[in-house]
Amino acid sequence: MDICHQILEKIKRYDTIIIHRHLKPDPDALGSQVGLKALLEHHFPEKTIKAVGFDEPTLAWLAKMDPVQDSDYQGALVIVCDTANTARIDDKRYNQGDFLIKIDHHPNDEVYGDLVWTDTNSSSASEMIALFAEKTQLALSDQAAELLFAGIIGDTGRFLYPSTTARTFRIVSSLREYNFDFASLTRKMDTMSFKIAKLQGYVYDHLEVDENGAARVLLSQEILKKYDVTDAETAAIVGAPGRIDSVSLWGIFVEQTDGHYRVRLRSKIHPINQVAKEHDGGGHPLASGANSYSLEENEQIYKELKEVARTNQG
């Protein structure tokens, strides 16, 4: 039996299904999580299906979480979407159920769960959920199609990143057949608030770029306060340096309230996830995240990024 049918068999066997995803969710985390929930609710109305995790205010327009009690986990099937490692799973109760399934498109650095489906050839976890529906011949609802579409747009940078494949286009083409407000969804995902536009101006103004295209910018707590933006809202400007022709890879160092730095790493061609892994992080070859615990470590990370850019020159 292929993995999608193995997952479906498990789903059929449980009355309660609780779906998790990663901390600090992005549209793909929510799209895959709540898209799967909508798909399953459509086909199994008799089951209790819940999406759990922190309700990220900047993405409340896309999806809302459900209240989940500890007792709900008793005898439940738990599915974790879009999360490579257990430390990143939002809501630590993920291991309180009866059976655990991992569905993810990141490199399988930490194998967890009783059943694992990872596919690094998928642009997004949302693409995997759409594929799951296709393979198991479960028709999507309009709501599920919209959420999965949003997730794919989010993780492919609207079909910009090389993770976008012919299959991605085939799948989004089929999602587009459903009845949802395509124009308002895609417009919403391309819109930023005025304060984010101003922060983007700050990023362009203060970006340091070396001769090989390694770039960095630091967003201190002071700057976040000045522009009135939260750490979560900085997601909107992570791609901005990539629009500059002389930039090949970059790090955005966001100071957290506890003084450490969340480092958002991106690259056009050369993998930077090794740098992320060496600094308490991980992720995709071209889109990863790290944590730095001092200004010295920030310097070290930038040094390593410069090294990646330098050794890949010519």
Ligand code: AMP
């Ligand atoms: P972000 O910059 O938060 O959008 O993250 C980019 C990618 O790196 C996403 O695929 C994340 O799942 C992954 N990532 C970010 N932070 C971490 C971390 N601390 N550990 C592992 N993966 C991470």
